Amino acid sequence: MSMIKLESTSGPISSRAVLTRGLWHENPVLVQTLGLCSALAVTNAVANSLAMGLATTFVLVASSIIVSTMRKIIPYEIRITTYILIIATFLAIADLVLEALVPDVHKAMGPYIALIITNCIVLGRQEAFASRQPVGLSIMDALGNGIGFTIALLLMGIPREVLGNGTFLDMRVMPATFEPWIVMVLPPGGFFMIGVLLLFVNWHDLRRTARERAHQSAASAGATGRPPRERGGEAAA
Amino acid sequence: MRDHFFIVVSAAIVTNFVLVYFLGLCPVIGVTNKSATGVRLGLATTFVMVLASLAAWVLNSFVLGAVPFLRVIAFVVAIASIVQIVELFVKKATPALYRELGIFLPLIASNSQVLGLTIFQTNRGYTLLEGLLFAVGGGLGITAVLALVGGIRERMEFAPVPAVARGPALVFMIVAMLSLVFMGFAGMA
Numbered sequence: 001m002s003m004i005k006l007e008s009t010s011g012p013i014s015s016r017a018v019l020t021r022g023l024w025h026e027n028p029v030l031v032q033t034l035g036l037c038s039a040l041a042v043t044n045a046v047a048n049s050l051a052m053g054l055a056t057t058f059v060l061v062a063s064s065i066i067v068s069t070m071r072k073i074i075p076y077e078i079r080i081t082t083y084i085l086i087i088a089t090f091l092a093i094a095d096l097v098l099e100a101l102v103p104d105v106h107k108a109m110g111p112y113i114a115l116i117i118t119n120c121i122v123l124g125r126q127e128a129f130a131s132r133q134p135v136g137l138s139i140m141d142a143l144g145n146g147i148g149f150t151i152a153l154l155l156m157g158i159p160r161e162v163l164g165n166g167t168f169l170d171m172r173v174m175p176a177t178f179e180p181w182i183v184m185v186l187p188p189g190g191f192f193m194i195g196v197l198l199l200f201v202n203w204h205d206l207r208r209t210a211r212e213r214a215h216q217s218a219a220s221a222g223a224t225g226r227p228p229r230e231r232g233g234e235a236a237a
Numbered sequence: 238m239r240d241h242f243f244i245v246v247s248a249a250i251v252t253n254f255v256l257v258y259f260l261g262l263c264p265v266i267g268v269t270n271k272s273a274t275g276v277r278l279g280l281a282t283t284f285v286m287v288l289a290s291l292a293a294w295v296l297n298s299f300v301l302g303a304v305p306f307l308r309v310i311a312f313v314v315a316i317a318s319i320v321q322i323v324e325l326f327v328k329k330a331t332p333a334l335y336r337e338l339g340i341f342l343p344l345i346a347s348n349s350q351v352l353g354l355t356i357f358q359t360n361r362g363y364t365l366l367e368g369l370l371f372a373v374g375g376g377l378g379i380t381a382v383l384a385l386v387g388g389i390r391e392r393m394e395f396a397p398v399p400a401v402a403r404g405p406a407l408v409f410m411i412v413a414m415l416s417l418v419f420m421g422f423a424g425m426a
Binding site: 033036037040041081084085088089091092095096110111114115117118120123183186187188189190191192194195198199201202203206 | 256257258259260261262263266306307308309310313314317347348349352353356357360400401402403404405406407409410412413414416417420
């Protein structure tokens with residue numbers, strides 16, 4: 001989508017910063033609203049969320065390594081097709097490995113494993129980062145984004161399974177008298193959950209902006225504060 | 238005949254691609270803020286889906302029998318080529334429509350709806366006719382949802398939305414309501 005930020009090549013970037021920013025401040029799901037199809041479809045159980053997160057992380061890291069290594073050879077005009085073929089290769093590996101290791105989870109995730117390929121996060125990181133940065137940094141960036149994606153999936157998967165089924169990783173955690181909220185494991189529950197998470201992110205963001213502004217106006221009384229950042233408008237553009 | 242009818246209805250309403258299968262959420266969240274845009278994008282997607290369904294059937298029946306693990310790669314390449322051809326065709330045949338759809342057409346290539354359609358169709362072992370009906374039904378369902386969300390967002394422009402709910406958060410809540418509504422059809426097929 002349009003708000004994938006292109007990495008400027010000027011100036012060194014610390015690998016630590018590259019790794020950590022994907023976790024929260026630039027979290028691919030919660031802040032950039034990317035990769036939602038797979039994020040919503042599989043998060044009705046914690047096991048599926050974890051499997052999807054790890055599979056996506058694997059595909060992301062492996063394709064970033066290849067793309068970053070070959071970034072000087074890949075012709076600009078057919079770069080997207082090349083990235084897609086590289087991603088599809090690792091996707092086939094991830095698919096076969098999941099089928100062999102956890103057949104139940106693989107079955108529950110159904111076609112959504114194959115749909116990792118249309119996950120904007122994976123292609124987005126190749127285009128925005130791996131295609132213009134050295135291998136080491138690209139691995140860090142891919143790891144950060146992959147783990148950030150996994151965290152977001154778990155933030156959705158855990159409440160959905162606990163509330164919707166009364167279980168956590170198939171172990172009963174709610175008292176026997178608890179009436180499961182079936183809607184949470186059904187499709188509407190997924191939309192509600194991401195809506196609630198985004199509300200929380202918005203709230204957190206507004207509070208931070210307000211605090212920064214208060215800080216600024218306290219520091220320089222009379223000076224005009226920075227206008228509040230409009231996350232909504234930016235993401236919907 | 239009855240089965241064919243059910244394939245169309247269930248693809249369009251009961252298992253709606255957007256609201257039940259979570260496919261193609263980027264256009265719903267990012268692109269559709271007008272009803273008319275939604276309808277146009279939905280119909281373009283439907284058109285690509287029908288062609289992709291045909292291509293996937295041909296690939297499955299004649300090419301991919303021996304190498305099922307190449308399925309996703311083959312489908313992705315086929316869909317990208319179809320979108321490219323459609324884009325060239327529309328550009329040449331009706332420049333006006335091309336200008337209108339310009340930005341949406343390439344987006345369809347990376348749309349999970351089309352890939353999802355080909356994979357579902359393969360997994361369920363649909364025949365050629367069933368696959369095409371599935372594509373038409375699914376596409377119409379997508380068009381309906383895009384039009385509904387677009388219409389609601391048009392009205393939302395004038396609503397006093399609290400700052401904390403602005404942007405995708407509110408759209409997701411609305412889509413959740415729509416999804417809840419569509420769950421009412423769950424027993425139908």
